[in-house]
Amino acid sequence: MFFCCEICEVEFRNMIEEVKRRTGWKTIDEVRITGDQKGRECTARLGLQAFRYFIRFSSQGAIDTFREI
Amino acid sequence: MTKCAVCGTTFQAGDYDSLAHHFYESAERSDPGHVMWLNKNITRKKTDASELSKQLRVYLDFRAIGTKGWMKKRFIERFYGEKPHPFVLVLQHPSKATLLGYVVEHQHFLRQWTRSCAYIIAKTDKVDVTLYELDNINTEFGGNGPDKPSHYELLIRMGESLGLPRDKILGTDPLSDTASATRTWNEIAEKEHWLETMAAMHPLELIANRNLRGEGAKMSYFDRSILSGNEVTDATKNFLREGYEADVEHSEEAMDLIEKYSGDLGTAENVQATFLRSIDAFDRYLMARLERAKQFESS
Numbered sequence: 321m322f323f324c325c326e327i328c329e330v331e332f333r334n335m336i337e338e339v340k341r342r343t344g345w346k347t348i349d350e351v352r353i354t355g356d357q358k359g360r361e362c363t364a365r366l367g368l369q370a371f372r373y374f375i376r377f378s379s380q381g382a383i384d385t386f387r388e389i
Numbered sequence: 390m391t392k393c394a395v396c397g398t399t400f401q402a403g404d405y406d407s408l409a410h411h412f413y414e415s416a417e418r419s420d421p422g423h424v425m426w427l428n429k430n431i432t433r434k435k436t437d438a439s440e441l442s443k444q445l446r447v448y449l450d451f452r453a454i455g456t457k458g459w460m461k462k463r464f465i466e467r468f469y470g471e472k473p474h475p476f477v478l479v480l481q482h483p484s485k486a487t488l489l490g491y492v493v494e495h496q497h498f499l500r501q502w503t504r505s506c507a508y509i510i511a512k513t514d515k516v517d518v519t520l521y522e523l524d525n526i527n528t529e530f531g532g533n534g535p536d537k538p539s540h541y542e543l544l545i546r547m548g549e550s551l552g553l554p555r556d557k558i559l560g561t562d563p564l565s566d567t568a569s570a571t572r573t574w575n576e577i578a579e580k581e582h583w584l585e586t587m588a589a590m591h592p593l594e595l596i597a598n599r600n601l602r603g604e605g606a607k608m609s610y611f612d613r614s615i616l617s618g619n620e621v622t623d624a625t626k627n628f629l630r631e632g633y634e635a636d637v638e639h640s641e642e643a644m645d646l647i648e649k650y651s652g653d654l655g656t657a658e659n660v661q662a663t664f665l666r667s668i669d670a671f672d673r674y675l676m677a678r679l680e681r682a683k684q685f686e687s688s
């Protein structure tokens with residue numbers, strides 16, 4: 321996996337951790353992400369299961385807002 | 390000179406090839422600041438230096454609309470464009486937590502504001518600039534007697550009206566993004582030309598310029614109806630109304646001065662770079678207000 325910078329890597333790791341925590345999934349097959357730094361709408365999938373959420377990050381990559389959709 | 394809006398590295402005026410090369414090399418090193426600036430302002434797609442040079446040239450071209458028009462356009466794009474800033478969205482009909490977040494962080498902004506304006510006065514030799522800054526400092530921070538409290542005093546009173554004691558407000562340190570933003574503005578004021586400091590500070594008053602709706606902004610700073618209903622406290626109305634009334638003139642007059650002197654001094658490109666650096670800091674600072682608001686929501 322490639323990231324444009326370390327902040328994006330931190331954001332990605334934090335997001336995956338949070339999705340796993342909320343869903344109880346041990347793994348994630350796919351994440352689709354749309355949006356920008358003002359906020360992103362995402363769909364995580366495991367098999368036929370889907371988990372939709374809105375996420376926004378702070379300037380250092382921590383999760384600022386996480387809202388299940 | 391042409392200057393990088395992220396790190397201040399300078400190039401010959403109009404040398405967008407070198408500026409592009411600088412950004413390209415920084416992106417190849419995955420430098421977060423440069424990458425994020427490109428993502429937010431130019432493109433998120435990987436682009437070669439030659440194409441990037443063309444895109445930077447277009448982005449920075451102010452000849453058709455002037456420096457003032459260009460700064461307004463970029464400001465509206467960033468804060469009032471198709472996706473307005475998240476803080477602006479919640480300020481339309483603000484919760485108590487949103488307003489408290491605003492109070493606690495904005496006091497630090499206003500203190501830095503005064504320092505930055507003082508640097509301008511110390512460095513400039515232009516009488517009209519000095520007079521403008523003196524008036525601005527008084528309106529924002531000093532006040533003009535008991536019947537005309539400053540925006541700073543009105544801000545504190547807003548916090549008190551929402552149940553937060555004055556000593557608690559004044560005793561709260563800024564969040565890290567607010568502190569980082571004020572450091573950026575202080576550094577600009579200390580090190581850069583006074584005109585660049587003006588360009589760093591006064592266009593930020595566009596955030597409350599109600600006339601931007603007529604220039605393409607998707608919304609105003611807040612929904613005007615809250616000034617007349619019972620949605621917010623009287624002290625909140627007093628604070629928001631002050632900005633609503635004063636910031637049109639503040640921002641427009643300052644930007645006229647910036648355009649006038651950047652034309653005279655040939656420093657328009659430096660002004661652009663510093664302006665861009667400043668609105669980046671402002672973006673993060675507005676997010677800090679939201680972060681503080683969340684603390685009040687959960688307490």
